[in-house]
Amino acid sequence: MTRVVKKFGGTSVADLERIRSVAARVKHAHDAGEEVVVVVSAMAGVTNQLVDYCVKMAPLHDAREYDTIVATGEQVTAGLTAIALQELGVPARSWLGWQIQLHTDSAHGKARISGIDREALDQRLRQGEVPVIAGFQGIGSDNRLTTLGRGGSDTTAVAIAAALQADRCDIYTDVDGVYTTDPRIVSRARKLEKITFEEMLEMASVGAKVLQTRAVELAMKYGVRMQVLSSFDDSPGTFVVGEDEILEHELVSGVTYSRDEAKITLLRVADRPGIAAGIFGPLADASINVDMIVQNISAEGDTTDITFTVSKSDLERARAVIEASRETITYARLLSDPNVVKVSVIGVGMRSHAGIASKMFHTLAEKGINIQVISTSEIKVSVLIDEAYTELAVRALHTAYRLDAH
Amino acid sequence: MTRVVKKFGGTSVADLERIRSVAARVKHAHDAGEEVVVVVSAMAGVTNQLVDYCVKMAPLHDAREYDTIVATGEQVTAGLTAIALQELGVPARSWLGWQIQLHTDSAHGKARISGIDREALDQRLRQGEVPVIAGFQGIGSDNRLTTLGRGGSDTTAVAIAAALQADRCDIYTDVDGVYTTDPRIVSRARKLEKITFEEMLEMASVGAKVLQTRAVELAMKYGVRMQVLSSFDDSPGTFVVGEDEILEHELVSGVTYSRDEAKITLLRVADRPGIAAGIFGPLADASINVDMIVQNISAEGDTTDITFTVSKSDLERARAVIEASRETITYARLLSDPNVVKVSVIGVGMRSHAGIASKMFHTLAEKGINIQVISTSEIKVSVLIDEAYTELAVRALHTAYRLDAH
Numbered sequence: 001m002t003r004v005v006k007k008f009g010g011t012s013v014a015d016l017e018r019i020r021s022v023a024a025r026v027k028h029a030h031d032a033g034e035e036v037v038v039v040v041s042a043m044a045g046v047t048n049q050l051v052d053y054c055v056k057m058a059p060l061h062d063a064r065e066y067d068t069i070v071a072t073g074e075q076v077t078a079g080l081t082a083i084a085l086q087e088l089g090v091p092a093r094s095w096l097g098w099q100i101q102l103h104t105d106s107a108h109g110k111a112r113i114s115g116i117d118r119e120a121l122d123q124r125l126r127q128g129e130v131p132v133i134a135g136f137q138g139i140g141s142d143n144r145l146t147t148l149g150r151g152g153s154d155t156t157a158v159a160i161a162a163a164l165q166a167d168r169c170d171i172y173t174d175v176d177g178v179y180t181t182d183p184r185i186v187s188r189a190r191k192l193e194k195i196t197f198e199e200m201l202e203m204a205s206v207g208a209k210v211l212q213t214r215a216v217e218l219a220m221k222y223g224v225r226m227q228v229l230s231s232f233d234d235s236p237g238t239f240v241v242g243e244d245e246i247l248e249h250e251l252v253s254g255v256t257y258s259r260d261e262a263k264i265t266l267l268r269v270a271d272r273p274g275i276a277a278g279i280f281g282p283l284a285d286a287s288i289n290v291d292m293i294v295q296n297i298s299a300e301g302d303t304t305d306i307t308f309t310v311s312k313s314d315l316e317r318a319r320a321v322i323e324a325s326r327e328t329i330t331y332a333r334l335l336s337d338p339n340v341v342k343v344s345v346i347g348v349g350m351r352s353h354a355g356i357a358s359k360m361f362h363t364l365a366e367k368g369i370n371i372q373v374i375s376t377s378e379i380k381v382s383v384l385i386d387e388a389y390t391e392l393a394v395r396a397l398h399t400a401y402r403l404d405a406h
Numbered sequence: 407m408t409r410v411v412k413k414f415g416g417t418s419v420a421d422l423e424r425i426r427s428v429a430a431r432v433k434h435a436h437d438a439g440e441e442v443v444v445v446v447s448a449m450a451g452v453t454n455q456l457v458d459y460c461v462k463m464a465p466l467h468d469a470r471e472y473d474t475i476v477a478t479g480e481q482v483t484a485g486l487t488a489i490a491l492q493e494l495g496v497p498a499r500s501w502l503g504w505q506i507q508l509h510t511d512s513a514h515g516k517a518r519i520s521g522i523d524r525e526a527l528d529q530r531l532r533q534g535e536v537p538v539i540a541g542f543q544g545i546g547s548d549n550r551l552t553t554l555g556r557g558g559s560d561t562t563a564v565a566i567a568a569a570l571q572a573d574r575c576d577i578y579t580d581v582d583g584v585y586t587t588d589p590r591i592v593s594r595a596r597k598l599e600k601i602t603f604e605e606m607l608e609m610a611s612v613g614a615k616v617l618q619t620r621a622v623e624l625a626m627k628y629g630v631r632m633q634v635l636s637s638f639d640d641s642p643g644t645f646v647v648g649e650d651e652i653l654e655h656e657l658v659s660g661v662t663y664s665r666d667e668a669k670i671t672l673l674r675v676a677d678r679p680g681i682a683a684g685i686f687g688p689l690a691d692a693s694i695n696v697d698m699i700v701q702n703i704s705a706e707g708d709t710t711d712i713t714f715t716v717s718k719s720d721l722e723r724a725r726a727v728i729e730a731s732r733e734t735i736t737y738a739r740l741l742s743d744p745n746v747v748k749v750s751v752i753g754v755g756m757r758s759h760a761g762i763a764s765k766m767f768h769t770l771a772e773k774g775i776n777i778q779v780i781s782t783s784e785i786k787v788s789v790l791i792d793e794a795y796t797e798l799a800v801r802a803l804h805t806a807y808r809l810d811a812h
Binding site: 016019050053054056057058061062064065066068069072075078079080082083084087096098099143145 | 477492
């Protein structure tokens, strides 16, 4: 007996008609003899409305009340989906976070799952009933409702799949899979049949917002096979799986880009021990995430130039923090540039193959694109370039790594 | 220490601004040293929207899912009200039905309360915290959400007041009290300072929809003093109390009317034992409520005329049920008339005073109003008259019983 968790996001349950078509899809799997667990998000727009209520009532509101309020969105969808399934003759019932004892810590608004009572669900599944679980919500150690952070229903689905030892966790969304790059930029982008958890995590972290990062981490930890697919058509999606499932790795699986970057350069910083801590400590204290960091080799021995990137929205705050610390960080000038983009090539294949980074640099050089900063991880090479060259760079790299569809 | 339960209905919490003014009202009582428990309804319109979703998804839907869905309305208001109170510096938290273990039977959609865990609330109250309770909802024996039927938040408030031995249960609504009659018809209608539970129940049953009937029954059973008052101004409301609290009873406390009446007359029904059962049994089986019933004394010994009233919306169905039973109920003709109104005078004083009914008949006769049917209870006299005379009759009776404001 195949056991599958199917998670439907906000656009997939946007209205009653869409919920009916979700029910039809679930019935199809149920009729084929699968044990199906459904996890649903709030109807599109509902969570935003509820968050808006909270913010308007008090910009700094009690996170426990926020959770009580926003958790209602998924509760409504779960009930309606159960009714829609029953209408099609499929035995179904809704389950709320506290009813399946989906325990979390008490970090309201961004809680982490600590355990699930699988017994009740397991028993219902064996009886042929379809549990419809309200995603995104749990119960904290204080016996109050918690939520898992935006996109948290993905995490609910993976956690349920892990607890019930499901064969697969299908994530239905408004895109039909994970692509080699953004199809809006590269018309010959290809849908990937499979991708590894590690690659998916790198994709997510550089801007491909298909899956919540924590959901992928959890799936990797518990070996839950995921599939990303569309609830709007019937084409197969992209499987997100362990490396062992992919026999022949592509050297590069995808080319991604992130426009949410801004560059700061400090010229002629006094080159002495502790200077990096002097710069990045105050930024961390101000909750500003620093991504790429480059320190030039000191030419004359007593000063150096340091370049780093922050999120575009943090640029002004970052400048202010640095300038406020000018007494401790001695530097000649602060330059900043919001017109940059980070382009990355990602692939687990590069672990065992040399020359991936070198091909990237050559390709960009051929197009006359100047590389401002480079950073690498085991399965990713990222470069910072002038934002004006985004499309040119992405297309050239997509072709160079033979990712174009035929 | 005075302990008060304050319940706010849908129009009182219609939007964020109204919820803020509810919070200000609660803060006022809290600052004055009262222990306050708040019970809230869904924001006006929300419950209708949720019910509409259920009905559109399936006209005959699972009542357990219905309850899961509609209970979210009160959940949102409870959270927002708690935030609004915190903003004013009042310690507050929301409580859902399952969190206070408000147990009900499992009659989903119209559940009855069986018990409440008062410990947690009692402790918080003593610490000066304001519990904000989502009305209308509970938890059934199946560990699923239940709801108490439309207007059920009144019942929640009274049940909480009884469990916590509160000194008073204030029901805030969009009217500022209970009137001697409908002020839209009689400009000299007076707001009552006090009314007994029994009178309130009779008022409610004949059309004055200020309080849910079950809430009044529960208040009477447990001796909970209620007050009906407006959340839109600061005038004192009407107290609903036990008879012992009212020293000098008015003979008549109010004149009410109900337009939702239709009359059916069966001419020349065979007058033999079992004939009433033959008529009213099939109507009961069809869930049609029959109100007033009059059987004329048989003139010739073998036939009689029977007149009764049903709700206007049931008239056509009632005719069909009677006509379908024509083989067992032998009658000459069926007459029906939807253009009737039931006018009632209500007052516990009439228990100990004769002449109340007689004054009613005289007053109507003086105005040339024909009485079609009469029915009486211990504290109420009702007559059925031509609907065209509604205002004339109500005004005349209001004056006759000296209810007009000076």
